[in-house]
Structure formats: C-alpha cells, structure tokens
Amino acid sequence: MALCFALGSACFLVGPFPGYAELVGESADAVTFFVGSILFTAGGALQSWLSWPTRHTPGAGRMAWWAAAIQSAGTLFFNVTTFQAMHTSLTNTGYDKLVWRPDAFGSICFLISGLIAYRTSPRHGWLPIRGDRGWWQPSINLLGCIFFGISAVAGYVVPSSGSILDLAAANWNTSLGAACFLACALDTLHSGEASKIPGIPRIRELERKLEADVRRAV
Secondary structure, eight states, rough: OOHHHHHHHHHHTTTHHHHHHHHHHHHHHHHHHHHHHHHHHHHHHHHHHHGGGGTTTTHHHHHHHHHHHHHHHHHHHHHHHHHHHHHHHHTEEEEEESSOOOOHHHHHHHHHHHHHHHHSOEEEETEEOOOOOTTTTHHHHHHHHHOOOOOHHHHHSOOOOHHHHHHHHHHHHHHHHHHHHHEEEEEEEOOOOOTTTTTTTOOHHHHHHHHHHHHOOO
C-alpha cells in the first residue's frame, strides 16, 4: 500500500514540472500522470482492504474505512481524467500544453477523506497532538489534499489559450500535494504505521499474520 502511494506520489510530483515535460516529451509526461493515478488506485484498494475488518468498529475503525473508501473513489476519478489527458496527448500531435488538469471530483473525494482522517486523529482542539510515531501524518495528508483542491480550481481557470499564471498555480499545487502524500507514504514504509488513517492496525503485524496464514496453508 505505502509503496504504491509513494510511487504514485512521485509521478504526480515530477509530472507538473515543465523541465520534466521538456525532457521526456508531452506524451510521456501524460503517461506519467496516468501511471501515477493507477498506482494511487492500487494503494487505495489495498488501504480499503486493510480497513475492511474495522468497518463496523465504532470510532476510529469505522472512520478509517470511510476515509479509505472515499479516497479510493477519488483515485478512480483521477484514472478517468489522466486517461483522457494521455489519449489527447497521444492522438493529437499538435497539442503543446500540459494535457492533464486536476480533477474536481477526485480532489473533493481526497479532501473529504483527508478531513475524516484528521478529525479521527488525536488532536487538542484543531491542533494535532505530538507523541506517537507518525503523529504528523494526518495533518500533512490533509495539507496535500488541500493543495490538490487548489490545483483543481486553478486548473479549471486555465483557458484553452493557456494562462501562464493559472497553469503555474495548478502545477505547483499538484507537486506540493504530491510531496505531502509522498512524505506520508515514505514514513509508513519506514515505520509500518499507517498513521494518516487512524484505526488501521500496524502494517507489519498484518504482514506477519498473512505470512503465517500462507505457511499454514502450504
């Protein structure tokens, strides 16, 4: 799960940079966004699977399931948008603009998911409580969702003729949001704790249980 989110975030981090598009070409840049969205969907599906056993548990467990499910829905919207962008780039050789613009529905789903996760996390008022490892993940994850939301608004403002100011805002906010998601994913890879979604058991414990089940089955 964390690896999929990390790789997907990396795609959305580098994709908006004009230098990257100039280096690999517009078509490859569009493919980068599409691959990133598929990795996000894979990560979201695994996250939903991990939170499935807690869906009826009051409090953090149930909220973890809702946050994961809504985020997964958002990744599907990004799949559609990035595929359309990739198709445009591959079929229209005269297109010379960054073809993907952030999806509003996907960004809304991400924002709702981020709010649920932050609301469920340990807080003192509106501020996160410092303490356990990864305590900062819910707030950084929410910040990334906000950046994606800003990027979506800026992306829809960009006219077909191309507004450099709005295009730059869409690009930079996409990269900033992806950087926030990447930080959370890397921390989860390091610690095995999905702290951005409170209520999901430790990933390492689930891995050990799965390995034990596989050994018994064999």
